[in-house]
Amino acid sequence: MSIVRIGLDLAKQVFHVHGVNEREQPELRKKLNRGQVLDFFARLEPSLVGIEACGSAHYWARELQKFGHEVRLMAPQFVAPYRKDQKNDDNDAEAICEAVGRPNMRFVPVKSAEQQAILTLHRVRAQLIEERTSVGNQIRGLLNEYGLVLPKSIPRLRRDLPAVLEDAENGLPDLARDTIADLAERLGELEERIKRYDKRIERLADDSGTASRLMQVEGIGPVTATALVATVGDARYFKNGRQFAAWLGLVPRQFSTGGKPRHGRITKRGDRYLRTLLVHGARTALCQLSRLNTAKAQWAQGVRQRRGFNKATIALAAKQARILWALMAREADYEPAKG
Structure with missing residues (x-):
């Protein structure tokens, strides 16, 4: 009897597979190493494959679709209620197999490699903005220790900081002045990198x-x-x-x-x-x-x-x-x- 539905529990190296036949009876329970996954699914007849939407899920979904499988991604919180016993890889794969067959289940669209590339650009830009905020807060906090208070916004910090560093009469020790000057240079580098990312995003928007x-x-x-x-x-x-x-x-x-x-x-x-x-x-x-x-x-x-x-x-x-x-x-x- 052929397998009609499969639950695939992803991991970095060890994957677990659970499949059922037309009568909803377990037909397949298998543990695969990473290098065995594609060969295994290439030998199977096209079927419905369920995967939790987690790290690398979109990559595996695209790869399995090449073999004719219908791949559906689900949010982990929607799969958890179908796990019958304690959490382990076998039970997770069985729960995924059960959840993907529910008619009222909500699924996550599979992203293309191009979509993920754009999101990679966004994620790196967001991290740079967080780092810029962190450096700005550190500069203000260090200067506050010497009674020098600067505004919170990044543009005003960039505007007022050079005058503080050039003022030799404000009581800021030379060692601290040099260290904060290094932070100011780092802040400027982050600003330039963020601007480059902004320009790339603007070009993407214009082309879409x-x-x-x-x-x-x-x-x-x-x-x-x-x-x-x-x-x-x-x-x-x-x-x-x-x-x-x-x-x-x-x-x-x-x-x-x-x-x-x-x-x-x-x-x-x-x-x-x-x-x-x-x-x-x-x-x-x-x-x-x-x-x-x-x-x-x-x-x-x-x-x-x-x-x-x-x-x-x-x-x-x-x-x-x-x-x-x-x-x-x-x-x-x-x-x-x-x-």
């Missing part, structure tokens, strides 16, 4: 028709647009814009029972990086919309007056997510009057 359409929306720039295109891929994978916003964690958390709906803070599920970009973009858009007279602007200002700036920002970010889904799924241009 989808990203160009997304940038028509208020508060959406090249960074957010390219991150959305690379992360989401085919937006039609989501049923509607609300499901997309829920995937990003921008909808209220529910705790409802007995017919009494209770809504709390946003769930913050999904991609943290995308959600952060959308929230920052919504904060900028909220200021821009205050000068417009569209239906979207009136709605945003109404929420701001009733609930305050921060809650209005989150509400606008959720609305922006639904609009962006429509632009990607329908390949349409943004019409501000209808936003």
Whole structure:
């Protein structure tokens, strides 16, 4: 009897496989070394393969698809309820095999190598920004030990720091002055590297028709647009814009029972990086919309007056997510009057 569904538990070196036949009876339990995985699946008849969405999952999904297998990725938290016993590799593979066959399971789109390359660019840029923030905080903290207080923002720090280092009468010891000068040089190098990454992202956005359409929306720039295109891929994978916003964690958390709906803070599920970009973009858009007279602007200002700036920002970010889904799924241009 042939195998119709397989659960593959990934690891760095040792992989576990669990397969079932048409009668849902276990037909395959196997442990594979990394070098054996592709040869093993190449010999199998095409089947449905489930994998947890974790490190290297997209790579293995692409490789198995080359052999004709239908590969579906699932978030680990959706697989855990199907694990019947203690956590180990065999039970994990069995749980994956069970979960991938559920008709109501939600799956993660498989990313192409090009999508992952764009996200690699974003991840390195984000790390450089964190490092720049860290160096700036260190400079301010060290200068504060000598009674020298500088502003928090990076642009003002760059502007005011040279005068502090050149002032020989401010009580800063020469050793500390030289050390902080080295940090200032490092800060400048980080700034230049971030600018180079920004230019590369701008070129990617200009070359992508989808990203160009997304940038028509208020508060959406090249960074957010390219991150959305690379992360989401085919937006039609989501049923509607609300499901997309829920995937990003921008909808209220529910705790409802007995017919009494209770809504709390946003769930913050999904991609943290995308959600952060959308929230920052919504904060900028909220200021821009205050000068417009569209239906979207009136709605945003109404929420701001009733609930305050921060809650209005989150509400606008959720609305922006639904609009962006429509632009990607329908390949349409943004019409501000209808936003």
